[in-house]
Amino acid sequence: MKPQNILLIAFAAFALSACGSRKTYSAADFALEVYSPVHTSNFSIRSTADSCATLISVRNPWQGARQVEQHLLVLRGESDCAVDFDGPIVRTPVNRVVCLSSSHVALFDALGEVRRITGVSGIDYISNSHIRSHRLCGEVRDIGYDSNLDFELLAAMRPGIMLLYGVSGENTVLTGKLRELNIPYIYIGDYLEPSPLGKAEWLMIAAELCDCRDRGRAVFDSIVVRYNAVAQRVRTHIDRHHPDIVSLPKALLNTPYRDTWFMPPARNYMVQLIRDAGGDTYTVSEEGNASLPVDMEQAYLLAADADVWLNVGSCNTLGQLTARNPKFAGMPAVQHRQVFNNNRRQTPAGGSDFWESGTVHPDLILQDLAAIFHPALGVDSLTYYKRLE
Numbered sequence: 001m002k003p004q005n006i007l008l009i010a011f012a013a014f015a016l017s018a019c020g021s022r023k024t025y026s027a028a029d030f031a032l033e034v035y036s037p038v039h040t041s042n043f044s045i046r047s048t049a050d051s052c053a054t055l056i057s058v059r060n061p062w063q064g065a066r067q068v069e070q071h072l073l074v075l076r077g078e079s080d081c082a083v084d085f086d087g088p089i090v091r092t093p094v095n096r097v098v099c100l101s102s103s104h105v106a107l108f109d110a111l112g113e114v115r116r117i118t119g120v121s122g123i124d125y126i127s128n129s130h131i132r133s134h135r136l137c138g139e140v141r142d143i144g145y146d147s148n149l150d151f152e153l154l155a156a157m158r159p160g161i162m163l164l165y166g167v168s169g170e171n172t173v174l175t176g177k178l179r180e181l182n183i184p185y186i187y188i189g190d191y192l193e194p195s196p197l198g199k200a201e202w203l204m205i206a207a208e209l210c211d212c213r214d215r216g217r218a219v220f221d222s223i224v225v226r227y228n229a230v231a232q233r234v235r236t237h238i239d240r241h242h243p244d245i246v247s248l249p250k251a252l253l254n255t256p257y258r259d260t261w262f263m264p265p266a267r268n269y270m271v272q273l274i275r276d277a278g279g280d281t282y283t284v285s286e287e288g289n290a291s292l293p294v295d296m297e298q299a300y301l302l303a304a305d306a307d308v309w310l311n312v313g314s315c316n317t318l319g320q321l322t323a324r325n326p327k328f329a330g331m332p333a334v335q336h337r338q339v340f341n342n343n344r345r346q347t348p349a350g351g352s353d354f355w356e357s358g359t360v361h362p363d364l365i366l367q368d369l370a371a372i373f374h375p376a377l378g379v380d381s382l383t384y385y386k387r388l389e
Helices: 003-010 102-110 129-134 151-157 172-180 196-200 203-209 213-241 269-276 296-304 318-324 326-330 362-373
Strands: 014-016 023-025 032-035 043-047 053-059 069-075 089-091 097-099 117-120 161-164 185-187 250-253 261-263 292-294 308-310 339-341
Touching (some): 032 213, 069 185, 102 117, 117 151, 213 362, 308 362
Parallel strands (some): 097 117, 250 308
Antiparallel strands (some): 032 043, 053 069
16 A cells, blocks of 8 residues: 555544644645755655644655655644544654664754753763763663663653664564554664765754754754855865866775675765765765675775775774785775774764764765865864874
């Protein structure tokens, strides 16, 4: 059955008495798009004409998803509502938020609403200072990982909303248990976004949950302005100083995993950042959002042509990198000390702030990459990256 038909059935008896006389709403009444995403098409926020309720719709929130659509009904304020909706329902502003991904923490932090978070998965890997300082007094709890979530703790915490993270599909055991415990949830697919600004734009869902939509717009608009300013500065620099440039600095990404080197597709988050920063990189496909394996010999040929090597896992020195594979020592990027890792900011357990606060600060990541590719831009220091010595 098509998602639209399911939605029509689900809303057939949706009755609301918040804004005057009782009225029965159908799915068609959620026709007012109160926020129209510009840099992503993977979520929408629609409202009834009287703004008594909104509907958050998330599309394809995990790898390989096709025509998957999930919905969260958001009731406004203290309105007296009678609802017959077969899906998660929240009332704003939400309190006691639980996040399964560190990037979800960043969405609330960008809005100044991180205090609403009372639970996370893997607290040792969270960089956010509020989360780390409030774990000691028990105001923020670690609810565990994946199939080892502490459901007894969750039941005691009574979250207002739980933000989920899916890799290859819906965790039906988890969502079934959450429904049993009457804990609302929604999958957040920000990690799949090929656009850095599209990834940051998911903060508008957090803004809707916190009932601060206007503030969310202002925060996101400022991110867009800063990102575009850095990208424009790079374009101006290239046009002014290298008008006849034939090729841009070439970046090699990642390291082999179990003798397999994965390269990103063309529509990829890091690829877009590199290109906006005035660089280029190797890609394996024009479609899809998953990295694909490349033959090791082919990977070494690409590495021999690379000017810069980025994102080399947990390595903190060139010695650690070359210890993994002696062949790495002969790569031009290693010999010329042009290896940069995105782990300048990490927790003692190894949690990366690049994938946390970097979610809502793509402008700072872009500035780092622009400085790496074009040192003449004169950027004094890097935020998320460091040169390996």
